[in-house]
Amino acid sequence: MPKLGMEPIRREALVTAAIAEIGAAGSLDVTVSAISKRAGMSSALAHHYFGNKDQIFLAAMRHILAGFAVEVHSRLSLANTPRDRLKALVEASFARSCFDPEVISAWLNFYVKAHSSPDAMRLLRVYQRRLRSNLIHALRPISRKPEELADAIAALIDGLYIRAALGAPISRDPAATILAFTAPHLEDDQ
Amino acid sequence: MPKLGMEPIRREALVTAAIAEIGAAGSLDVTVSAISKRAGMSSALAHHYFGNKDQIFLAAMRHILAGFAVEVHSRLSLANTPRDRLKALVEASFARSCFDPEVISAWLNFYVKAHSSPDAMRLLRVYQRRLRSNLIHALRPISRKPEELADAIAALIDGLYIRAALGAPISRDPAATILAFTAPHLEDDQ
Amino acid sequence: MPKLGMEPIRREALVTAAIAEIGAAGSLDVTVSAISKRAGMSSALAHHYFGNKDQIFLAAMRHILAGFAVEVHSRLSLANTPRDRLKALVEASFARSCFDPEVISAWLNFYVKAHSSPDAMRLLRVYQRRLRSNLIHALRPISRKPEELADAIAALIDGLYIRAALGAPISRDPAATILAFTAPHLEDDQ
Amino acid sequence: MPKLGMEPIRREALVTAAIAEIGAAGSLDVTVSAISKRAGMSSALAHHYFGNKDQIFLAAMRHILAGFAVEVHSRLSLANTPRDRLKALVEASFARSCFDPEVISAWLNFYVKAHSSPDAMRLLRVYQRRLRSNLIHALRPISRKPEELADAIAALIDGLYIRAALGAPISRDPAATILAFTAPHLEDDQ
DNA sequence: AATGAATGAGGATTCATTCAT
DNA sequence: GATGAATGAATCCTCATTCAT
Numbered sequence: 001m002p003k004l005g006m007e008p009i010r011r012e013a014l015v016t017a018a019i020a021e022i023g024a025a026g027s028l029d030v031t032v033s034a035i036s037k038r039a040g041m042s043s044a045l046a047h048h049y050f051g052n053k054d055q056i057f058l059a060a061m062r063h064i065l066a067g068f069a070v071e072v073h074s075r076l077s078l079a080n081t082p083r084d085r086l087k088a089l090v091e092a093s094f095a096r097s098c099f100d101p102e103v104i105s106a107w108l109n110f111y112v113k114a115h116s117s118p119d120a121m122r123l124l125r126v127y128q129r130r131l132r133s134n135l136i137h138a139l140r141p142i143s144r145k146p147e148e149l150a151d152a153i154a155a156l157i158d159g160l161y162i163r164a165a166l167g168a169p170i171s172r173d174p175a176a177t178i179l180a181f182t183a184p185h186l187e188d189d190q
Numbered sequence: 191m192p193k194l195g196m197e198p199i200r201r202e203a204l205v206t207a208a209i210a211e212i213g214a215a216g217s218l219d220v221t222v223s224a225i226s227k228r229a230g231m232s233s234a235l236a237h238h239y240f241g242n243k244d245q246i247f248l249a250a251m252r253h254i255l256a257g258f259a260v261e262v263h264s265r266l267s268l269a270n271t272p273r274d275r276l277k278a279l280v281e282a283s284f285a286r287s288c289f290d291p292e293v294i295s296a297w298l299n300f301y302v303k304a305h306s307s308p309d310a311m312r313l314l315r316v317y318q319r320r321l322r323s324n325l326i327h328a329l330r331p332i333s334r335k336p337e338e339l340a341d342a343i344a345a346l347i348d349g350l351y352i353r354a355a356l357g358a359p360i361s362r363d364p365a366a367t368i369l370a371f372t373a374p375h376l377e378d379d380q
Numbered sequence: 381m382p383k384l385g386m387e388p389i390r391r392e393a394l395v396t397a398a399i400a401e402i403g404a405a406g407s408l409d410v411t412v413s414a415i416s417k418r419a420g421m422s423s424a425l426a427h428h429y430f431g432n433k434d435q436i437f438l439a440a441m442r443h444i445l446a447g448f449a450v451e452v453h454s455r456l457s458l459a460n461t462p463r464d465r466l467k468a469l470v471e472a473s474f475a476r477s478c479f480d481p482e483v484i485s486a487w488l489n490f491y492v493k494a495h496s497s498p499d500a501m502r503l504l505r506v507y508q509r510r511l512r513s514n515l516i517h518a519l520r521p522i523s524r525k526p527e528e529l530a531d532a533i534a535a536l537i538d539g540l541y542i543r544a545a546l547g548a549p550i551s552r553d554p555a556a557t558i559l560a561f562t563a564p565h566l567e568d569d570q
Numbered sequence: 571m572p573k574l575g576m577e578p579i580r581r582e583a584l585v586t587a588a589i590a591e592i593g594a595a596g597s598l599d600v601t602v603s604a605i606s607k608r609a610g611m612s613s614a615l616a617h618h619y620f621g622n623k624d625q626i627f628l629a630a631m632r633h634i635l636a637g638f639a640v641e642v643h644s645r646l647s648l649a650n651t652p653r654d655r656l657k658a659l660v661e662a663s664f665a666r667s668c669f670d671p672e673v674i675s676a677w678l679n680f681y682v683k684a685h686s687s688p689d690a691m692r693l694l695r696v697y698q699r700r701l702r703s704n705l706i707h708a709l710r711p712i713s714r715k716p717e718e719l720a721d722a723i724a725a726l727i728d729g730l731y732i733r734a735a736l737g738a739p740i741s742r743d744p745a746a747t748i749l750a751f752t753a754p755h756l757e758d759d760q
Numbered sequence: 761a762a763t764g765a766a767t768g769a770g771g772a773t774t775c776a777t778t779c780a781t
Numbered sequence: 782g783a784t785g786a787a788t789g790a791a792t793c794c795t796c797a798t799t800c801a802t
Contacts, residue, residue, distance in 0.1 A: 004781085006786060026306030031771060042788045047773060105305060112302045114356055115295060116216035121356070128358060148362070151353075152371045156342065159349030163341075166304055166311070168318055172338065174345075181342045184374035196761065222797060232763045237798065383802050386765060406686030411792060422767050427794060485685060492682045494736055495675060496596035501736070508738060528742070531733075532751045535744075536722065539729030543721075546684055546691070548698055552718065554725075561722045564754035576782065602776060612784045617777065 010049050011059065013039040018060040023102030028057065028109045054117065061110045061123050064103055068127070071095040072134065083186070085138035086153075087179060089131070093157045094164075094175045104165045128154070142186045149185055153178060200239055201249065203229040208250040213292030218247065218299045244307065251300045251313050254293060258317070261285040262324065273376070275328035276343075279321070281365045283347045289354065298355040301348075318344070332376045339375055343368060390429050391439065393419040398440040403482030408437065408489045434497065441490045441503050444483055448507070451475040452514065463566070465518035466533075469511070471555045473537045474544075484545045508534070522566045529565055533558060580619055581629065583609040588630040593672030598627065598679045624687065631680045631693050634673060638697070641665040642704065653756070655708035656723075659701070661745045663727045669734065678735040681728075698724070712756045719755055723748060 017039035021030045032053050036043040050056045075088035075095075097103065114120040135150035143149045160174040207229035211220045222243050226233040240246045265278035265285075287293065304310040325340035333339045350364040397419035401410045412433050416423040430436045455468035455475075477483065494500040515530035523529045540554040587609035591600045602623050606613040620626045645658035645665075667673065684690040705720035713719045730744040 004785070010786090027302070029306075032773085033771075043772080044774080044788055044790095045786075048787080053772070108302055108305065111352065111356070112217065112299055115298070116219075124356065148367070148370075151360075152346065152367055155349030155353055155367075156346055157349065158352050159345030159347065162301065162348050162352070163318075163345055166301070166314065170341065177338065177342050177345075180338075181371070181375070185371070200761090221795080233797080234763055234765095234799080235761080238762080243797065383764065383800095390765090407682070409686075412794085413792075423793085424767055424769095424795080425765075428766080433793070488682055488685065491732065491736070492597065492679055495678070496599075504736065528747065528750075531740075532726065532747055535729030535733055535747075536726050537729065538732050539725030539727065542681065542728050542732070543725055546681070546694065550721065557718065557722055557725075560718075561751070561755070565751070580782090601774085613776080614778080614784055614786095615782080618783080623776065 007049060010039070010041065010045065013041070014046055014050065014056055015060045015063045018056050019064065019106045020102055022060070022109055023105045026105055026109075028113060032056070054119065057110070057113065058119055058123065060106060061120060064107055064110070065123060065127055067097055067103070068092070069130070071097055076134070082138050082141045086135070086142075086182070086186075087175075089134050089138060090153070090157065090178045091175045093131075093161070094173070099164065104161065108162060108165045131157075139186075142188070144187065149182070153182060156181065197239065200229070200231065200235065203231070204236055204239065204246060205250045205253045208246050209254065209296045210292055212250070212296040212299055216295055218303060222246070244309065247300070247303065248309055248313065250296060251303075251310060254288075254297055254300070255313060255317050257287050257293070258282065259320070261287060266324070272328050272331045276325070276332075276372070276376075277365075277369060279324050279328060280343070280347065280368045283321075283351070284363070284365045294351065294355045298352060321347075329376075332378070334377065339372070343372060346371065387429060390419070390421060390425065393421070394426055394430065394436055395440045395443045398436050399444065399486045400482055402440070402489055403485045406485055406489075408493060412436070434499065437490070437493065438499055438503065440486060441500060444487055444490070445503060445507055447477055447483070448472070449510070451477055456514070462518050462521045466515070466522075466562070466566075467555075467559060469514050469518060470533070470537065470558045473511075473541070474553070474555045479544065481545075484541065488542060488545045511537075519566075522568070524567065529562070533562060536561065577619065580609070580611065580615065583611070584616055584619065584626060585630045585633045588626050589634065589676045590672055592630070592676045592679055596675055598683060602626070624689065627680070627683065628689055628693065630676060631683075631690060634668075634677055634680070635693060635697050637667050637673070638662065639700070641667060646704070652708050652711040656705070656712075656752070656756075657745075657749060659704050659708060660723070660727065660748045663701075663731070664743070664745045674731065674735045678732060701727075709756075712758070714757065719752070723752060726751065 014035060018030070018035045021035050021038055022028060031043075032046055033043045035056065036046040039046070046056065050059065071092040072089065075092050076085060079085040079088040092098070098107070110120055111124065114124040131154055132150055135153055136146045139146035139149050156178050157174075160170075160177065163170065164174065204225060208220070208225045211225050211228055212218060222236055223233045225246065226236040229236070236246065240249065261282040262279065265282050266275060269275040269278040282288070288297070300310060301314065304314040321344055322340055325343055326336045329336035329339050346368050347364075350360075350367065354360060354364065394415060398410070398415045401415050401418055402408060412426055413423045415436065416426040419426070426436065430439065451472040452469065455472050456465060459465040459468040472478070478487070490500055491504065494504040511534055512530055515533055516526045519526035519529050536558050537554075540550075540557065543550065544554065584605060588600070588605045591605050591608055592598060602616055603613045605626065606616040609616070616626065620629065641662040642659065645662050646655060649655040649658040662668070668677070680690060681694065684694040701724055702720050705723055706716045709716035709719050726748050727744075730740075730747065734740060734744065
């Protein structure tokens with residue numbers, strides 16, 4: 001067995017396991033033991049590396065946020081027009097990786113967790129601010145009220161997310177819904 | 191004094207207390223004892239009336255749903271045109287009673303709870319179906335794709351709800367946002 | 381099984397059990413479970429009544445202090461001269477009840493506990509102040525430096541206590557030792 | 571650099587750290603990790619050198635006892651009369667080094683620890699016997715009951731120690747208190 | 761109808777200790 | 782010699798739930 005540099009490996013394993021466990025339970029009512037077991041270690045080790053349960057959750061949330069950021073930037077880097085940028089942002093929000101039931105469940109739960117945990121809230125705000133500023137940046141050339149439109153789109157994203165998470169029957173692809181719904185509010189860019 | 195007819199009073203008190211407690215905690219991590227104490231009775235009595243904790247939560251959810259239904263129907267009964275009906279539905283979703291921080295927080299939590307509780311899910315579906323059919327009914331005369339539009343509007347409602355629950359700074363009245371956003375998708379009714 | 385007024389009975393049982401357990405272990409490293417088991421109840425009930433482990437310890441300390449106060453006052457009430465009062469105080473400190481190995485062990489441990497627990501310290505100060513003022517009151521008519529003498533006697537009491545607790549071979553009755561040792565410092569009272 | 575001869579250095583560091591840690595905590599509830607960290611090494615190494623936690627404590631106790639022995643003998647070697655020897659013994663007990671709050675706290679804790687640990691008890695007995703025989707030796711020429719007087723003085727030392735450890739307000743120098751208190755019991759030596 | 765009494769089960773967290781390198 | 786890695790065992794505490802009265 002290896003002896004050095006285990007920390008990042010263990011942390012990664014725990015974060016992954018935490019997300020999986022949350023996904024499986026559908027809630028944050030998950031024990032450190034269950035997470036640790038799934039990650040192949042004792043719960044004592046989990047505490048050794050993360051200090052406490054909340055830190056595991058926060059790390060998991062950061063992990064998901066980072067995954068989302070990757071989706072966003074990889075798509076954004078290919079977009080040249082404001083419309084493309086908007087499309088990139090919306091589609092990133094419904095990318096496979098974000099739409100993975102496991103992730104969507106964790107995401108949803110963190111959302112609520114933010115309501116009672118300042119740390120979680122802080123992370124959530126980061127996501128919200130980033131999405132908002134990305135949206136506004138994309139919308140500015142093609143909308144007269146980019147802020148308001150951005151807020152509506154962000155709300156639409158969140159709303160469709162939840163519906164997906166809760167398995168509501170969806171008439172069509174969420175991204176398409178958003179884009180179609182947004183279209184009339186856009187002007188021509190030049 | 192006769193103790194007859196205490197049951198509905200006790201149940202009501204517990205349901206109200208549960209919502210308050212959830213609102214205060216910002217999560218469903220609320221003890222039956224705390225709820226009972228707030229409702230002015232022993233936890234044993236709470237169990238006597240509800241059987242178990244989940245049933246208290248479900249009753250609370252039903253209570254909120256019922257409150258919402260009242261908002262909807264009282265407004266709907268005053269609406270004569272499709273546009274008015276749409277407005278009524280949207281505004282009901284952000285009525286004072288639904289927008290009460292306490293209620294909005296409980297609502298959000300129940301939402302997520304549905305992900306792990308079939309009973310909660312069942313209740314949620316009722317709400318979703320009812321809202322959807324109300325929206326479609328209102329939209330049919332003024333939209334060519336009433337289903338899709340209804341889904342978008344419902345998602346917008348949920349999304350704005352969440353943002354409100356999480357205390358996101360809101361640029362303007364959510365109902366107005368939705369209506370403005372929806373307007374371009376409506377045709378003239380005749 | 382009875383159903384009402386259990387609280388004082390349970391508390392008493394727990395306090396007694398705690399003292400016994402501490403006595404048996406010779407230290408405060410005693411589990412709530414062990415105490416509860418000895419007291420014939422679940423640890424959950426112990427927590428229900430005391431809130432936490434420290435409160436059990438404090439209650440036990442209070443119990444011992446109260447027992448000591450009884451020893452003191454019963455003897456004091458029979459004493460008529462300053463010398464008798466002094467004798468009463470010293471003998472109370474080495475009364476059977478205080479000298480019970482179980483009690484002496486608990487006492488000793490609380491002593492040390494006071495060093496790290498403000499609450500325990502507070503209790504200890506009460507005992508110290510009370511003993512000191514009793515001694516000074518008794519000594520004033522028969523000593524020119526009652527405070528200093530009181531402090532010395534108090535120290536002697538504590539020191540002999542510890543030696544007894546630690547099973548040091550004792551040449552004679554501690555109370556007699558103290559009185560003999562103190563005698564030359566006393567003047568005649570009139 | 572050769573790592574030879576590290577053992578005594580490490581042990582010394584651990585013992586010192588243990589005393590400091592116990593002093594800071596005011597109790598023996600100190601973790602091996604904390605001690606090791608303070609001593610600048612891993613807890614694994616601490617175990618390597620000492621086997622287990624108790625051995626660290628015992629070594630610390632031995633260290634303190636040795637320090638005390640040094641105080642005693644350095645003073646004793648300068649004393650020529652019985653009275654001087656007595657003074658030397660008493661003053662050694664309240665020497666700077668023994669009166670250091672850190673040491674006094676550790677000392678007190680070890681004292682009580684002896685009640686539940688045979689090994690600690692053994693060490694304590696050594697100290698007690700040594701002190702007793704030293705006192706008796708000093709007192710024999712100037713007291714008719716050297717044993718009894720020695721016991722009283724030893725008890726006084728312990729008692730004043732405890733009071734100091736517990737931060738009781740001390741009216742005057744403990745050594746002076748003891749000597750003044752003892753004086754009337756001494757005869758002239760010839 | 762109502763409650764104090766009571767508990768079993770579980771969960772987070774800590775820590776001394778061991779081991780492979 | 783030295784340490785990061787790892788864990789089993791314990792402990793405090795919480796809480797939903799049951800029961801006798």
